[in-house]
Amino acid sequence: xxxxxxxxRGLFEYVNELPTSIAIRESQYxxxxxxxxxxxxxxxxxxxxxxxxxxxMGLANMRTPFTxxxxxxxxxxxxxxxxxxITGLTLTFSDPMRFYANIxxxxxMLMLLLAALNAMAFHYTTYYSxxxxxxxxxxxxxxxxxGGISVVLWSMIILAGRLIPYNWFAN
Amino acid sequence: MLEPLFRWLGGLPASxxxxxxxxxxxxxxxxxxxxxxxLIGALLIVDLRLLGRGMIRQPLxxxxxxxxxxxxxxxxxxxLTGVPQLMSNWSREYQSEFFWQKMYFLAxxxxxxxxxxxxVTRGSETGGTTMGQKVVAIVSIxxxxxxxxxxxxxxxxx
Numbered sequence: 001x002x003x004x005x006x007x008x009r010g011l012f013e014y015v016n017e018l019p020t021s022i023a024i025r026e027s028q029y030x031x032x033x034x035x036x037x038x039x040x041x042x043x044x045x046x047x048x049x050x051x052x053x054x055x056x057m058g059l060a061n062m063r064t065p066f067t068x069x070x071x072x073x074x075x076x077x078x079x080x081x082x083x084x085x086i087t088g089l090t091l092t093f094s095d096p097m098r099f100y101a102n103i104x105x106x107x108x109m110l111m112l113l114l115a116a117l118n119a120m121a122f123h124y125t126t127y128y129s130x131x132x133x134x135x136x137x138x139x140x141x142x143x144x145x146x147g148g149i150s151v152v153l154w155s156m157i158i159l160a161g162r163l164i165p166y167n168w169f170a171n
Numbered sequence: 172m173l174e175p176l177f178r179w180l181g182g183l184p185a186s187x188x189x190x191x192x193x194x195x196x197x198x199x200x201x202x203x204x205x206x207x208x209x210l211i212g213a214l215l216i217v218d219l220r221l222l223g224r225g226m227i228r229q230p231l232x233x234x235x236x237x238x239x240x241x242x243x244x245x246x247x248x249x250x251l252t253g254v255p256q257l258m259s260n261w262s263r264e265y266q267s268e269f270f271w272q273k274m275y276f277l278a279x280x281x282x283x284x285x286x287x288x289x290x291v292t293r294g295s296e297t298g299g300t301t302m303g304q305k306v307v308a309i310v311s312i313x314x315x316x317x318x319x320x321x322x323x324x325x326x327x328x329x
Contacts, residue, residue, distance in 0.1 A: 032327040039204070039323050040316065047212025054241070061216070061237045064229050072226045076219065155205050162201040168193070 005100070012096040024094035031094060038087040042161070045080035046154050048073045053154070056122075056147025058139045065135040066143075103169045108160040115153040122146035174265060180254075181261035189259035196259055199252050200326075206248035207319060213241035214284075214315055217292060221308035223300040231300075235292035242284070264325065273321035280314035 015021055024030050054060035055069050092099050099105040126142035133140050139147075180186060189195050219225030220234045257264055264270040291307045 032324070035327065036320055036323045040319055043208045043211040043319065044215065046208045047210075047215055049212075050209055051212040051216050051238075051241075060213075060241055061234075063233045063237055064226055068226055068228060072219075072224075073216070076215075076225075154208075158205050158208055159198075159201040162204045163197055166194075166197045 005106075009100065012100045015093055015096045018093075021094055021096070024090070031091070034087055034091055034094070038084060038091060041080050041083040041087060042158070045077055045084050046158060048077050048080070049154055050151060052077075053147040053150040056139055056143045057151070058137075058144060062137070066139070067130055067134050099164070102164055102167050104160045104163045104167070108157055108164070111153050111157045111160060115150060115157065118146060118149050118153060177257070177261040177265045180258045183258060185255075186258035186261070189255055196256070199255050203249060203252040203256065206245045206252060207322075209241060210245035210249065211315065211319070213238045213245060214311065217288075218308040218311050221292070221300055221304045221311075223298075223305065227298055227300075230295040230297055231304075232293050232295050235289075267325050269321045269324040269328065273318055273325065276314055276317040276321060280311075280318055283310060283314055 024034075051061060052069060052073055055062070055064070055066055061069055092105075122143075126140065126146060129140070133143065189199070216225060217235050217238050220227065220229070220231060226234055288307055288311055291304055
């Protein structure tokens with residue numbers, strides 16, 4: 001495992017010494033407010049993603065056709081994702097060695113990747129037949145599965161993200 | 172004024188158990204954030220609709236009624252994960268300005284959500300929304316935004 005991350009170590013160490021990285025790290029207020037901003041925009045993205053997932057599972061917003069929900073929420077999810085990306089990257093940039101040594105950080109990155117793959121898999125499979133189940137009282141098993149996997153992954157992204165300050169497994 | 176109540180809460184055996192464990196408190200905090208995210212999603216889906224930006228082809232009351240069970244569910248989850256944090260950390264929260272700011276905004280947000288906002292989302296119209304509805308959406312977002320921000324700041328400064 002350690003060898004896998006080795007090429008990244010150099011990059012993280014390089015960023016760690018950049019003057020702007022040090023400046024943010026040493027400022028009293030920038031980092032905490034950056035964290036708060038990240039949490040707020042995360043809730044925007046993940047909140048609307050979860051609403052879509054629960055619709056796919058047949059648990060929420062069932063009186064709205066899936067395509068309508070998806071089309072209207074997608075721009076907001078992308079807007080939030082952009083802001084979450086900017087604030088998240090800046091947080092990592094400001095203290096790279098802390099994140100490099102943190103198991104929750106890497107778990108979160110892995111879950112984000114899996115969530116993206118899950119969304120793509122849904123888009124290229126079950127979504128093709130959306131015309132037949134768009135407003136149906138119960139979504140097909142493929143949709144429920146995609147939605148369920150996404151709920152689990154996004155919950156784990158949030159849990160892992162919040163646990164980053166508690167680095168129980170640091171050596 | 173509420174100090175005796177806080178002190179009593181903090182003295183319960185369950186409170187001690189939470190503070191003595193290495194991982195219970197962090198896990199409660201993390202799940203609190205998951206419930207917050209569901210809450211924000213269930214609120215925003217209606218607030219965006221009120222702004223005339225979300226699912227405007229659906230009747231307003233239908234979007235609001237579909238979202239309501241998830242508002243209630245996540246609020247219950249937040250209380251269930253919020254109170255134990257208070258139990259194990261009562262003196263710090265009692266002294267935190269952010270904690271009290273959060274509580275004031277929370278009270279205002281709850282009252283607003285279950286009175287004005289509930290009444291305004293009863294209409295069955297589709298399409299664009301009125302200035303009044305947009306104002307309700309902005310007030311709702313503003314109040315809940317402040318609950319979230321002040322809540323996160325409790326742990327960062329004190």
